[in-house]
Amino acid sequence: MSTLAAVSRPPAELLLRGASVLDPNARIDGRHDVLVREGEIAEIGAPGSLQAPAGAQTVEAEGKHLFPAFVDPHVHLRSPGQEHKEDLETGTRAAAAGGYCAVVAMPNTDPVLDHPALLRGLLMAAARDARIPVGFMAAISVGLHGERLTEMSELREVGAVGFTDDGRPVADAGLLRHACRYQLLCDGVLALHEEDPSLSGVGVMHEGAVSVALGLAGIPSISESTMIARDALIAEHERARVHFQHISARSSVDALAGARERGVRASGEVTPHHLLLTHEDVRGLDTSFKMNPPLRSEDDRAALIDALRDGTIECIATDHAPHARDEKNVPFEQAPMGTTGLESSFAVLYTELVAPGVITLELLLERLSAGARLLELEVPLIAVGRSANLCLFDLDASWRIGEAGYESRSSNCCFAGREVRGRNLLTLADGAVAYRERAFALSAA
Amino acid sequence: MRNLVSIEDLDRSAIERILELAANIGQVADRPIKKLPSLRGRLVINLFYEASTRTRSSFELAAKRLSADVLNLVASGSSVEKGESLRDTVATLSAYGPDAIVIRSPHAGAPALLAGWTRAAVINAGDGKHQHPTQALLDCYTLIERLGSLEGCNIWIVGDVLHSRVARSCIQAFRMLGAQVTVAGPPTLVPDEFAQLGATVEHSLERMREADVVYALRMQLERMEDTLLPSLREYTTHFQVNSRRLGPRQLLMHPGPVNRGIELSGEVIDSPQSLITNQVAAGVVVRMAVLYEVLAGAPPEGNSPDSQSPALEPQTA
Numbered sequence: 187m188s189t190l191a192a193v194s195r196p197p198a199e200l201l202l203r204g205a206s207v208l209d210p211n212a213r214i215d216g217r218h219d220v221l222v223r224e225g226e227i228a229e230i231g232a233p234g235s236l237q238a239p240a241g242a243q244t245v246e247a248e249g250k251h252l253f254p255a256f257v258d259p260h261v262h263l264r265s266p267g268q269e270h271k272e273d274l275e276t277g278t279r280a281a282a283a284g285g286y287c288a289v290v291a292m293p294n295t296d297p298v299l300d301h302p303a304l305l306r307g308l309l310m311a312a313a314r315d316a317r318i319p320v321g322f323m324a325a326i327s328v329g330l331h332g333e334r335l336t337e338m339s340e341l342r343e344v345g346a347v348g349f350t351d352d353g354r355p356v357a358d359a360g361l362l363r364h365a366c367r368y369q370l371l372c373d374g375v376l377a378l379h380e381e382d383p384s385l386s387g388v389g390v391m392h393e394g395a396v397s398v399a400l401g402l403a404g405i406p407s408i409s410e411s412t413m414i415a416r417d418a419l420i421a422e423h424e425r426a427r428v429h430f431q432h433i434s435a436r437s438s439v440d441a442l443a444g445a446r447e448r449g450v451r452a453s454g455e456v457t458p459h460h461l462l463l464t465h466e467d468v469r470g471l472d473t474s475f476k477m478n479p480p481l482r483s484e485d486d487r488a489a490l491i492d493a494l495r496d497g498t499i500e501c502i503a504t505d506h507a508p509h510a511r512d513e514k515n516v517p518f519e520q521a522p523m524g525t526t527g528l529e530s531s532f533a534v535l536y537t538e539l540v541a542p543g544v545i546t547l548e549l550l551l552e553r554l555s556a557g558a559r560l561l562e563l564e565v566p567l568i569a570v571g572r573s574a575n576l577c578l579f580d581l582d583a584s585w586r587i588g589e590a591g592y593e594s595r596s597s598n599c600c601f602a603g604r605e606v607r608g609r610n611l612l613t614l615a616d617g618a619v620a621y622r623e624r625a626f627a628l629s630a631a
Numbered sequence: 632m633r634n635l636v637s638i639e640d641l642d643r644s645a646i647e648r649i650l651e652l653a654a655n656i657g658q659v660a661d662r663p664i665k666k667l668p669s670l671r672g673r674l675v676i677n678l679f680y681e682a683s684t685r686t687r688s689s690f691e692l693a694a695k696r697l698s699a700d701v702l703n704l705v706a707s708g709s710s711v712e713k714g715e716s717l718r719d720t721v722a723t724l725s726a727y728g729p730d731a732i733v734i735r736s737p738h739a740g741a742p743a744l745l746a747g748w749t750r751a752a753v754i755n756a757g758d759g760k761h762q763h764p765t766q767a768l769l770d771c772y773t774l775i776e777r778l779g780s781l782e783g784c785n786i787w788i789v790g791d792v793l794h795s796r797v798a799r800s801c802i803q804a805f806r807m808l809g810a811q812v813t814v815a816g817p818p819t820l821v822p823d824e825f826a827q828l829g830a831t832v833e834h835s836l837e838r839m840r841e842a843d844v845v846y847a848l849r850m851q852l853e854r855m856e857d858t859l860l861p862s863l864r865e866y867t868t869h870f871q872v873n874s875r876r877l878g879p880r881q882l883l884m885h886p887g888p889v890n891r892g893i894e895l896s897g898e899v900i901d902s903p904q905s906l907i908t909n910q911v912a913a914g915v916v917v918r919m920a921v922l923y924e925v926l927a928g929a930p931p932e933g934n935s936p937d938s939q940s941p942a943l944e945p946q947t948a
Contacts, residue, residue, distance in 0.1 A: 198902055363657060387857075393829040394824060395824045397824075398793070398824035398827070398828070399741075399796075399799070399827070399828055400739055400761055401759055401760030401761040401762075401796055401822075402739055402759070402760070402761075403800055437940070471739060471740035471743065511717070513716075515715065515718060515744075516716060516717060516718070516744075517738030517739065517740050517741045517744060517758075517759075518738065518739060518740045519737075519738045519739060519759065520738060521780075565804055
């Protein structure tokens with residue numbers, strides 16, 4: 187019942203020649219020619235074995251890596267109402283540039299996406315503006331106020347991917363319980379931003395040695411983990427399907443692992459910034475490092491990497507959260523929370539985790555698209571007959587994040603200025619070319 | 632030194648240089664004519680986003696005693712109340728060509744941001760609960776005036792350490808000058824993480840007799856609303872510095888304003904071992920030294936860099 191929408195584009199007619207093709211889900215790892223006809227993967231053959239049919243373009247991809255494109259279950263496209271930060275066009279352009287073939291947008295817009303008519307309008311807007319397919323999560327509670335359930339069933343019929351009050355917790359346990367029960371009627375994952383407001387207080391960063399040194403109010407890790415423990419019990423009791431968003435703390439990982447052992451239908455996601463940065467990065471009070479949940483300790487970071495590796499956390503989500511320059515160019519306590527991430531996620535994770543051997547490239551690729559499976563969307567696969575959802579990377583190319591600007595309307599990237607390896611050259615989303623790096627030409631056959 | 636944003640900007644020799652300068656200036660403070668011509672024609676803006684009596688007035692007095700022009704701006708009744716951003720306010724003020732901006736902000740890091748936006752020297756007069764470097768310098772000055780040195784000195788900072796920018800700056804400055812620092816108070820207001828700043832953490836005053844100096848902090852009534860304390864009565868029972876707990880040879884300090892009968896009992900405030908009024912007096916000379924330090928080496932705003940440094944000489948009538 188989930189609906190994804192994008193501008194309809196001419197289906198690709200493309201021969202990718204000699205790329206190193208890697209898709210852990212399709213169990214492909216080796217050099218191949220890949221022919222895309224009418225937007226579908228038509229043939230996969232030995233290098234040099236396939237010919238481009240008349241009218242098809244040829245991409246000389248020797249030395250490059252062809253991956254299944256990524257799916258992000260958690261982005262903020264800011265439309266409607268905050269288009270000065272991002273809109274459907276700029277946000278999906280950023281996603282395509284990062285190698286994504288689909289994203290799921292959060293409902294904390296202005297107005298909040300809590301009504302079927304709004305969702306209809308947004309899907310129409312996406313069909314006009316979105317460069318890659320976009321799905322929408324609807325709010326769990328009307329206005330994100332945490333008081334009354336939205337018309338979940340009708341929202342699902344219109345095409346809501348799932349439900350979330352992201353940006354805020356569902357603080358009222360009774361309301362969450364009712365949402366869990368209602369899920370029996372309408373399906374759709376309940377994606378939960380976990381935070382206990384009475385523990386977070388007015389916190390602006392992780393509570394620990396750095397917050398104490400800076401004199402900033404802290405958000406303790408138990409603010410997140412106690413709520414994960416509570417909501418896993420509620421989901422268990424109601425046999426509901428829940429997804430824990432942007433997990434940031436070791437104690438949260440432990441709570442999720444415990445719930446999974448008990449058979450709770452719970453999954454989790456982690457962001458690139460929680461995998462790579464810690465509260466030590468906040469010492470300079472650069473507002474690029476202000477996000478919610480906050481960057482935590484090195485021990486938390488290590489636990490997240492372990493959880494990603496052992497599958498306790500099944501997918502990577504960017505929580506792409508664009509904010510305008512003037513909004514972030516204020517003292518730390520006043521700045522809004524969030525970092526952009528769609529354009530940098532693969533490169534920073536490849537550079538910081540895969541290149542040093544912390545995780546394998548196969549694992550990274552699997553986790554970058556597993557969000558689709560968790561939200562019951564199609565997982566991109568490099569297999570004959572499947573729609574072409576592909577990205578082509580040059581893993582030897584070095585670049586600096588943000589050096590040539592961003593496709594996103596906003597530039598609040600916590601990785602700005604980092605030297606990274608791995609540059610996306612080409613993205614195909616749902617059978618059409620969605621992104622092509624400027625210098626990388628598609629030569630006609 | 633271009634700006635004074637944090638004690639971390641300084642090292643021991645920089646602190647000692649400023650304190651020596653303050654001691655020289657202090658001699659002038661005893662003369663009938665207290666004014667020096669050093670910063671004549673310079674503009675110092677006091678930009679205060681928080682209520683402050685002694686810090687603002689001592690900065691104003693310090694600038695005036697160095698013959699600078701002073702412009703005082705407070706948040707209430709200014710464009711700040713009309714929603715102007717810090718950055719726009721600074722752009723506006725910078726158009727007046729200030730040589731220094733003294734800023735007090737409820738937000739940590741505001742002075743550092745300001746330093747990136749203006750050519751004026753920036754002096755932090757307190758940012759959130761983060762830093763209050765001139766307070767720490769004047770406290771060092773006050774103690775050295777009395778003790779000669781802080782080397783090996785045992786200093787206890789008592790009270791709401793968690794919410795105190797004074798405590799953070801003082802821990803750093805006292806330790807840089809060779810003192811040992813203990814922070815003490817209820818666990819909700821003195822988290823163990825202070826150990827990572829190099830302080831010893833105590834949750835009772837039993838061992839306070841070991842201290843050479845007891846530095847009490849102001850207790851804010853809002854801590855009760857935050858449920859960090861059950862009652863002021865209970866706080867005073869455990870943590871009030873009074874004549875029963877304070878030994879006759881121990882020195883007493885407080886950054887002001889004092890809640891008489893709460894963190895300090897009346898009799899210790901008025902006792903000869905109290906350095907509280909010495910701290911206030913030190914505030915002016917130390918802030919004069921800081922203004923001189925950041926401005927005297929720098930050319931006046933808008934002038935060529937080869938123009939002469941002003942001299943530190945008493946004004947002759």
